[in-house]
Every structure is written in structure tokens, then in C-alpha cells.
């Protein structure tokens with residue numbers, strides 16, 4: 120007699136074997152039997168006819184770092200079948216931070232990720248803090264974390280657009296090593312998001328070696344997912360080859376219609392590097408859209424120095440800034456393809472509208488609408 124029997128579901132067991140109809144017998148928290156034809160009897164039996172029975176899914180690309188801190192139990196993820204989520208992607212994580220720069224890092228996180236800890240005074244500076252705080256929360260999902268390279272860089276050298284000097288490089292390596300030993304699974308790059316985008320190949324190779332030694336992984340939001348994608352892949356392959364780190368390309372895609380149809384070229388390039396021994400993998404989502412913060416329309420140089428500096432530059436409205444915002448927006452499909460999904464409660468009248476609609480309503484041109 121089992122505690123629970125899941126009866127007559129389509130079993131997809133994660134081993135790539137052909138799915139089959141069967142039943143699963145569970146005692147306590149262990150699967151004790153999986154059977155195609157035996158009649159399993161349980162104290163509780165759940166009819167799974169027409170449903171799939173499978174191990175929990177791993178969502179390796181989330182920005183859910185702050186959700187456990189805000190008493191979000193992970194129910195929405197579990198309802199989709201996800202039982203393990205990995206946060207801290209695209210160069211952006213809540214840790215590491217110091218007392219001096221915690222607020223700046225939090226606002227950097229907020230600019231892209233939108234969900235920030237409700238408690239602004241929470242003592243969250245490193246992996247150890249993260250684990251002990253989240254362990255006390257009522258979580259029904261497992262969470263793992265990557266160190267965002269942008270956060271790591273900001274914690275050591277702020278938000279300036281410059282190369283790291285030897286001392287700063289060493290400090291980043293020490294801090295990264297500490298967080299990896301403290302439980303982080305690896306590091307993420309976010310090369311369209313400053314300050315991660317201010318790093319160069321040499322920096323990534325040096326940090327890559329630290330991650331390799333800790334048997335971690337680098338995930339990467341590449342520098343260019345549009346017309347510059349082939350150079351961007353080369354950059355990542357060089358890091359993988361020279362550091363020996365496992366490089367994982369996040370949300371691999373070809374952005375912008377001129378690039379469509381070139382997937383095979385991208386895949387061939389990756390295959391070739393793998394044949395030469397580089398450890399390189401990628402993931403992809405099955406829809407034609409991307410989601411990020413509106414600041415992704417602002418060029419990297421205009422974000423140098425952090426949030427306050429960005430706002431000053433937007434206020435100035437220099438002709439080259441206006442031009443570049445327009446160019447970036449057009450690469451993403453233009454004002455009629457950029458949708459404001461949410462303003463996180465600050466301007467609900469814009470939620471669910473395209474930039475083109477809002478600019479018509481406000482009687483402003485598209486770039487001015489983005490700035491405002």
C-alpha cells in the first residue's frame with residue numbers, strides 16, 4: 120500500500136525514453152514504484168488520465184532573487200511544473216553588496232528586474248545572508264543563485280565605464296570565489312546592461328578561471344543579439360576556450376527581422392567550438408518577443424555612473440542620445456512593437472500600451488515618450 124498513487128498518467132521521466140501511460144506509487148517523499156500495467160493501490164489515489172506525470176522542471180533563467188524575500192512562496196512557478204528556479208541572471212543579482220553601495224545596487228537591480236526586496240533595510244550582502252534569510256521563508260520551490268557580473272563589478276568598482284585595474288580585478292576574483300564557495304552556482308554576464316557591459320574579454324577570462332576552479336557555470340546575455348550576434352558569440356567562445364569554463368548562452372535568438380533565417384549559421388558556429396573542446400550550451404524560449412526594462416533603449420554610455428547620472432543625461436537630451444535611443448528602439452521593432460507590460464504601479468495608465476499609442480495620447484514623438 121502506497122501513501123499516494125498517481126494513476127494512468129502519461130509518464131515523461133526525463134531520461135528521453137518514449138513517454139508511456141502508467142502509474143506511480145509514492146511512500147513519504149520517495150517514488151517507490153513506476154508501473155505500466157501493475158495495479159498500484161494507495162491510501163490516496165489521484166486519477167491522472169489525460170495528464171502528464173514528470174519530474175519537476177528546472178527554470179534556469181529567472182530574475183526571482185527578491186521573490187523569496189518578499190514572502191512569495193513560488194506558487195506561480197510550481198503551478199507551471201517548475202520546482203527549481205535559478206535567479207541572478209543577465210549580470211544582475213542582489214548580492215554581493217557592501218554597506219556603502221547596497222542602495223545603488225538595489226536601484227540597479229530594480230531598473231531591470233522590477234521586483235526589489237520590500238524590506239529596504241534587510242541585511243543582505245552575500246550568499247550566506249541570502250541562504251539564511253530565504254531558509255526562514257515559507258518556500259515551496261527550490262531556488263539557486265548566480266552572481267551577477269554587473270553586481271560584482273559594481274560592488275568592487277562602482278558604475279563607471281572603464282577597464283578594471285589590477286587591484287580591482289583581484290578584488291573581484293576574491294569576492295566571486297567567496298560567493299561561489301558560499302553556494303552560488305556560477306556567474307551571469309549581462310552585456311547589454313551596464314556595468315556588466317563595461318567588462319571586456321580579459322576580465323571575463325580571469326573571472327572564468329575562478330568559476331572553472333569552483334566547477335561553476337557562466338550564463339550570458341550576449342552583447343548583441345541582433346546584427347552583431349556573430350561577433351558576440353566569438354567573444355563568448357574566446358572566454359570559454361581560454362578559461363575552460365562552462366559557457367551557457369542565455370535566451371539564444373536572432374533579434375530583428377534582417378537576421379531572421381540565420382539560425383543554422385549560429386548553431387554551426389557553436390557546434391564547431393564544441394568540436395574543438397569548448398564547453399558551450401544554450402537555451403531558447405519558444406516565442407518571438409523579449410522582455411526587459413525600458414532602460415535597455417538607452418545606450419550603454421548614457422548609463423555610465425549609475426541611475427542619477429542616467430537621469431541627468433536624459434534631462435539634457437543631447438542630439439546623439441536622442442538618435443541612439445531611436446536606433447535601438449528601431450532594432451527592437453520600433454515604437455509600435457515596444458509594449459509597456461508594467462510600470463510596477465507608478466503609472467498604471469501606461470500599462471499594456473505600446474510606445475506608439477502612448478506617444479499619440481501624449482502628443483509627443485516616440486523618443487520623447489521613452490524619455491518621459
Ligand SMILES: [Zn+2]
Pocket residue numbers: 208209340369370
Ligand atoms: Zn537577459
